[in-house]
Amino acid sequence: MRKLTRFLFFALLTISLQAQTTSTYRTEAIDGNNNFSSTLEKFNTTRTQISAFVTWDKDYIYIGYSGNTPNGSISDGGRQFHIYFDTDPQLDPLQGTGTKFGEQWTWNPVLPFTANFHYVFEVNGTNEFLKVYDGGNLGGH
Numbered sequence: 001m002r003k004l005t006r007f008l009f010f011a012l013l014t015i016s017l018q019a020q021t022t023s024t025y026r027t028e029a030i031d032g033n034n035n036f037s038s039t040l041e042k043f044n045t046t047r048t049q050i051s052a053f054v055t056w057d058k059d060y061i062y063i064g065y066s067g068n069t070p071n072g073s074i075s076d077g078g079r080q081f082h083i084y085f086d087t088d089p090q091l092d093p094l095q096g097t098g099t100k101f102g103e104q105w106t107w108n109p110v111l112p113f114t115a116n117f118h119y120v121f122e123v124n125g126t127n128e129f130l131k132v133y134d135g136g137n138l139g140g141h
Helices: 002-021
Strands: 042-044 050-056 061-069 080-085 099-101 110-115 117-122 128-133 138-140
Touching: 080 110
Parallel strands: none
Antiparallel strands: 042 050, 050 061, 080 117, 099 110, 117 128, 128 138
16 A cells, blocks of 8 residues: 555656646747647647647747648748637637627638637738727727
8 A cells, every 4th residue: 555655646746747847828939940739739720731839928929830731831921820819708608798700801700709809910921910809890900
């Protein structure tokens, strides 16, 4: 029994030490490398070939993408990425103050939550848009 107790103690200690060193609240280096954790910071997008990653610190939200589409790399110029933010999450994600209807670009997305902000950027770096929900629609800002 004593050996089992000692084993469990060290096993839990090891797990807790690993848990403390892996966190999604951290600063991401902006260096062109994907340093995101694929187990803690990765989530699906509307395209199965593309993965998105997110982490944050006290000042910034860091978002990264990786993958390819049937039409080429996600880093090809002219590709647009849409990010929706819900700033007042509710237990029922459709009961917030934003909108569940995304903006029509190539298609009309219906969101699983109510977005208060919509951010779009283009890969070539020449275009970006921030839209804020004003109670009726997502307007330019």
